[in-house]
Amino acid sequence: MKNMSNVTGSSGKIPPMSTPEEKTIYIFTSEIENVAEDKLKIAGDYYSLATIVANKGDKVTVHFYNVDDVKTERHSFTIGDPYKVDIDLGYADSGNATFTADQSGVFTYYCKYHLPVMTGQLVVLP
Numbered sequence: 001m002k003n004m005s006n007v008t009g010s011s012g013k014i015p016p017m018s019t020p021e022e023k024t025i026y027i028f029t030s031e032i033e034n035v036a037e038d039k040l041k042i043a044g045d046y047y048s049l050a051t052i053v054a055n056k057g058d059k060v061t062v063h064f065y066n067v068d069d070v071k072t073e074r075h076s077f078t079i080g081d082p083y084k085v086d087i088d089l090g091y092a093d094s095g096n097a098t099f100t101a102d103q104s105g106v107f108t109y110y111c112k113y114h115l116p117v118m119t120g121q122l123v124v125l126p
């Protein structure tokens with residue numbers, strides 16, 4: 001751990017840890033085989049990527065693919081405030097969304113159709 005007083009500039013403010021960059025993320029729907037969804041009352045679906053890490057200020061583009069083999073199954077990649085992302089896909093569909101990660105913190109992304117299991121975390125480092 002660096003002594004923070006050494007990294008403050010002449011303005012007295014702590015400079016950003018990195019310069020903003022463009023990040024491109026690819027996420028697929030995925031499924032645990034042989035989950036008896038009706039009996040267990042839970043979905044076996046998940047995202048191919050459980051965590052997205054970005055630095056504050058990054059321009060993040062998410063490409064999301066519904067590769068579910070069930071033709072009636074929809075999936076979404078959704079983040080609430082402050083990013084308000086909603087990629088909602090039918091069978092064999094794909095979509096993308098771009099946002100600037102201007103607020104640091106941990107934000108849940110989730111599929112509207114397969115809660116509580118189909119979730120992940122967007123981590124925006126300060």
Ligand SMILES: [Cu+2]
Pocket residue numbers: 045074075076111112113114118
């Ligand atoms: Cu889903």
